[in-house]
Amino acid sequence: MYLQSLYIENFRNYSQQKVEFNAPKTILMGNNAQGKSNLLEAVELLATLNSHRKVRDRDLIQSGASIAHICGKLERAISTDSLKLTLRRQGHRTVNLNGENLRRQMDFLGVLNAVQFSSVDLDLVRGSPDVRRC
Ligand SMILES: Nc1ncnc2c1ncn2[C@@H]1O[C@H](COP(=O)(O)OP(=O)(O)OP(=O)(O)O)[C@@H](O)[C@H]1O
Numbered sequence: 001m002y003l004q005s006l007y008i009e010n011f012r013n014y015s016q017q018k019v020e021f022n023a024p025k026t027i028l029m030g031n032n033a034q035g036k037s038n039l040l041e042a043v044e045l046l047a048t049l050n051s052h053r054k055v056r057d058r059d060l061i062q063s064g065a066s067i068a069h070i071c072g073k074l075e076r077a078i079s080t081d082s083l084k085l086t087l088r089r090q091g092h093r094t095v096n097l098n099g100e101n102l103r104r105q106m107d108f109l110g111v112l113n114a115v116q117f118s119s120v121d122l123d124l125v126r127g128s129p130d131v132r133r134c
């Protein structure tokens with residue numbers, strides 16, 4: 001399974017952005033505050049419905065907008081999946097899988113599998129043995 005494309009609308013500093021992940025590996029490069037972490041945050045939200053930044057949905061929506069969308073297309077061995085998360089400044093978020101709104105957000109989890117590793121996890125390799133082995 002891999003994330004083939006991402007489309008975000010009114011999310012953080014992005015009005016409308018489509019990204020295709022065609023290569024086996026992708027490196028995001030850009031100036032400070034250009035939106036690299038925001039893009040990764042969008043993927044994190046699709047995978048876990050959470051942001052490591054611990055923010056409210058209204059903080060994720062572009063200033064001045066009332067609704068934001070994060071859409072992803074997953075390529076699998078024998079099928080594709082379309083994921084869509086809608087965030088609202090007022091009202092609940094909704095999740096959609098392959099065109100169908102899901103009543104239980106739990107059913108959205110585990111469709112996109114992602115592993116996040118960042119500088120806050122460096123203790124896993126540089127920490128004391130008791131930290132590394134717990
Ligand atoms: N809700 C929002 N509406 C509009 N812009 C936002 C919103 N939330 C964050 N931003 C903007 O997103 C930008 C920061 O993006 P991000 O953190 O992804 O940058 P970055 O490329 O990772 O930068 P760095 O290299 O410093 O880590 C800032 O300009 C900030 O103002």
Ligand SMILES: [Mg+2]
Nearest residue numbers: 033036037038
């Ligand atoms: Mg960043």
